Amino acid sequence: MVKLRVHNLAVSLDGFATGEGQTFEAPFGHAGGRLMEWFFPTQTFVSLSGGEAESPGAGTQGVDDALAAAAWKGVGAEIMGRGKFGPQHGPWADEAWRGWWGEEPPFHTPVVVLTHYERPDLTVGETTFLFRALPPEDALALAASVADGLDVRLGGGPTVVREFLHADLVDHLHVVVVPILLGRGVRLWDGLEGLDERFDIEVVASGSGVVHYLMTRKDRGL
Amino acid sequence: MVKLRVHNLAVSLDGFATGEGQTFEAPFGHAGGRLMEWFFPTQTFVSLSGGEAESPGAGTQGVDDALAAAAWKGVGAEIMGRGKFGPQHGPWADEAWRGWWGEEPPFHTPVVVLTHYERPDLTVGETTFLFRALPPEDALALAASVADGLDVRLGGGPTVVREFLHADLVDHLHVVVVPILLGRGVRLWDGLEGLDERFDIEVVASGSGVVHYLMTRKDRGL
Numbered sequence A, B: 001m002v003k004l005r006v007h008n009l010a011v012s013l014d015g016f017a018t019g020e021g022q023t024f025e026a027p028f029g030h031a032g033g034r035l036m037e038w039f040f041p042t043q044t045f046v047s048l049s050g051g052e053a054e055s056p057g058a059g060t061q062g063v064d065d066a067l068a069a070a071a072w073k074g075v076g077a078e079i080m081g082r083g084k085f086g087p088q089h090g091p092w093a094d095e096a097w098r099g100w101w102g103e104e105p106p107f108h109t110p111v112v113v114l115t116h117y118e119r120p121d122l123t124v125g126e127t128t129f130l131f132r133a134l135p136p137e138d139a140l141a142l143a144a145s146v147a148d149g150l151d152v153r154l155g156g157g158p159t160v161v162r163e164f165l166h167a168d169l170v171d172h173l174h175v176v177v178v179p180i181l182l183g184r185g186v187r188l189w190d191g192l193e194g195l196d197e198r199f200d201i202e203v204v205a206s207g208s209g210v211v212h213y214l215m216t217r218k219d220r221g222l
Helices: A043-048 A063-072 A136-145 A158-166 B043-048 B063-072 B136-145 B158-166
Strands: A004-012 A016-018 A075-081 A110-114 A122-124 A127-132 A151-154 A172-178 A199-205 A211-217 B004-012 B016-018 B075-081 B110-114 B122-124 B127-132 B151-154 B172-178 B199-205 B211-217
Touching (some): A016 A158, A043 A063, A063 A172, A075 A136, A075 A158, B004 B063, B043 B063, B075 B158, B136 B158
Parallel strands (some): B004 B172, B075 B151
Antiparallel strands (some): A122 A127, A172 A211, A199 A211, B004 B016, B199 B211
């Protein structure tokens, strides 16, 4: 049975998953890189960003790395919000924008991009982006159908994750609480009163200062 | 030098330090006892609530207990908001209300109760409540003057703690994040963007599922 999994979703101590003012230059707005500083030193990130070619095995291998790496295990498709693909709003002015990731995006699977403005499928490297206007249930069905029997990763942003949590479609939720106070931006937890009752929750503090929350839906063993 | 310390301030994962709808029967509103469930099994709480007389040494002695106990070490006065003293608003209808704690409140020191409506000092057991309309700086000066050379504890609620954090008067802040989502109530962290830059932060996850954040102001060794 295909599971829907969220990994490495970082929020500030005051609950913001992105800062204010997303632009091409600042995908996390005024948060800058601060929500992901725990991730950058990991072997997982170094490898994803091509650093391994220069120095094989570089990067940390502690709990941050182990949990970060889990995001790429057994995943056959991703669902993401349009804001993760790019900072544009409204109808596409053109189709020149091919995502933040250059010519070899790190997904290597089909990616369903949720948007009110559909456009033709786009293949970049080993990743094919499918731009669809679909409610959560149908987006999950589409992603599952192209995931080759593997799980589906829900890649964010926070608004999209919240919608899927509201629809009770998320089986595994890995949230990383970073000890900073952003004060403004997009909150992850709004309107999710009682969510904890539907999940088993494991909590791990890392030496880096972040805290990992591993939430597994109670009616679904993982 | 007198320090101002906050201890055992529990917030939900979505940042609420009390729920909605505080009443005489429900001091934490719809949160009920859920924000303090980590505290009730500790030796510190059992002792405070009189359980020790029945079974000496009862209660847990893990990290939750050790950190909870620190709130009573070296403290000579407390400052609290009126909402911690009682659920009344506006002018006092009468002076019959003597707090939630019965005839021996657990403070055993002077307690400055911040209120727009002053009333005569009230002594209950070994605790004297001073009802004062003072801004944070003056409240701290008063509490320090009656603390017998010891520190001052800032006892909450969250609105009062936030005001003292805004005024940069807090030297030590111990926040306990409880893995529940309350959805509504009074937020602790609102409007405190960048607060983390003024504090050193130590993070400890407990087996009970809560996470302790120990924040020490950078320019004040504790």
